[in-house]
Amino acid sequence: MTGLDLYTRTARRASATVIEAYSTSFGLASRLLPPVMRGDIASVYALVRVADEIVDGPGAESGLDTRSCREVLDALEREVERAVATGFSADLVVHAFAETARRVGITADQTAPFFAAMRRDLEPVAFRDERELRSYVYGSAEVVGLMCVRCFLGGRRLPDAQARRVDRGARALGSAFQVVNFLRDIGADADGLGRAYLPGVDPAHPTEEAVGRVLDRLEGELRIARDTVPLLPREARPAVLAAHGLFAALARRIRATPADELPRRRISVPSAEKAAIVARAALGASVARATSAREARLEPAR
The missing domain is CATH 1.10.600.10 (Farnesyl Diphosphate Synthase)
Incomplete structure (x- = not known):
């Protein structure tokens, strides 16, 4: 196992933790998937959830105003784009998503509309x-x-x-x-x-x-x-x-x-x-x- 393999495995475990913490329904349903597919779905869910949390309260609760939340969301989208292009991110959730996206064919055709919708929720x-x-x-x-x-x-x-x-x-x-x-x-x-x-x-x-x-x-x-x-x-x-x-x-x-x-x-x-x-x-x-x-x-x- 290479260092990148270990890092990716750790990143996927981090994403699995997110879906277990936030979604009873999706967590239950995803258990019926085979392991690799389940990990891929967790990687997608975790990224979506992190973006959602930026606009749905935790950002504001930490003291960020709307402009600051927008900057954090924009930075997350840029990091996703960079990670999908390069295959690496220092953010574990983004790294897990990017590894999945590169392998299964998720592109900006899906991520760009998603982030645009998240920005709409800032107002x-x-x-x-x-x-x-x-x-x-x-x-x-x-x-x-x-x-x-x-x-x-x-x-x-x-x-x-x-x-x-x-x-x-x-x-x-x-x-x-x-x-x-x-x-x-x-x-x-x-x-x-x-x-x-x-x-x-x-x-x-x-x-x-x-x-x-x-x-x-x-x-x-x-x-x-x-x-x-x-x-x-x-x-x-x-x-x-x-x-x-x-x-x-x-x-x-x-x-x-x-x-x-x-x-x-x-x-x-x-x-x-x-x-x-x-x-x-x-x-x-x-x-x-x-x-x-x-x-x-x-x-x-x-």
């Missing part, structure tokens, strides 16, 4: 129309879905038609995850961060009709994403199904909650239900593998 947000919302969601979430697909493929290329379908599913799932979070955090985003992401939804007094429209679209995106899971590499499907199931369960709980309670309650899926969803995804994958192996044994030789 108060009050999106007036669907165009503003969709532009933000593309950068903050859909491109993260595209990064994850590249991790699943591990640098392999799909036929063009299949690649377009897979990317559409990844974008739909990323969007659905983001919008679920907007609804779940609607009160905290408005009161604590000065953000109103959802046009037509009053964050202080959301109506059943307005919330229902958001959920209808969100559930449509979940269906698109679910339909494209069979196009993913077999070893990635259980984790994606688990993540899909966790956020679908959260959407169902939000729909079952009176709209006027959403600003005052942060809806969540109980731990036992989360564990059951992940277990079903893992079991389904095991059954599928066993069936495939049995059919292979029974297929007559040619």
